Amino acid sequence: MQTLERGWTLDAATAWARDLYDNGVDQRDAARFAAAFTDDGWLRFGNNEPLVGRANIEAAIAGFFMAMQSLRHTPARTTVAGNLLFLEATVTYLxxxxxxxxxxxxxxxxxxxxxxxxxxSRCNIYVDLAP
Known part of the structure; x- marks a missing residue:
């Protein structure tokens, strides 16, 4: 497995993220979201313990999606630094x-x-779900 430091442009990162969110997350498709990870991918959602592996990520995110009728992400800013992708957004939950x-x-x-x-390979999601 190689990092994407070469050739990982802002345009490529933005397209990857839009596809993931428009066709996966905002459709509440946990399998599609999990497929965006490496086999041994790692996800931390808020203060929860990290999830390791696609199957664990898919199961946890499927449970999260059941907690709402729908959700949509409105992107605010996308930043690329080497192989890191930073996504800022407003998320609206129904x-x-x-x-x-x-x-x-x-x-x-x-x-x-x-x-x-x-x-x-790794993902940290920072959001206050208290409301």
Missing amino acids: RHDGKEVSVYAMTVFEMAEMQGTPRA
Whole structure:
């Protein structure tokens, strides 16, 4: 597995992120989200313990998606530094009680290349889910 430091441009990173969020996360497709990770990918959501491996990531994110009717990400800024991808966004959740809640979120991906395809090897999601 190689890092993406060479050739990982802002345009490429933005396209990768938009595809992941538009066609995976905002569709509440946990399998699609987990597929964006390397086989031994690592995810920490807030203050929860890290999840390691695609199967564990998929199961936990599927449970998270069940806690709401829908969600949508409105990107604010995308930054690339070497093989790190920083995504700032406003996330709007439609809760099961019909209330819509928007919160600010920051996601940091450490990227790697797996069989010629960009994949996340690590991911930290920073968001306050209290509302």
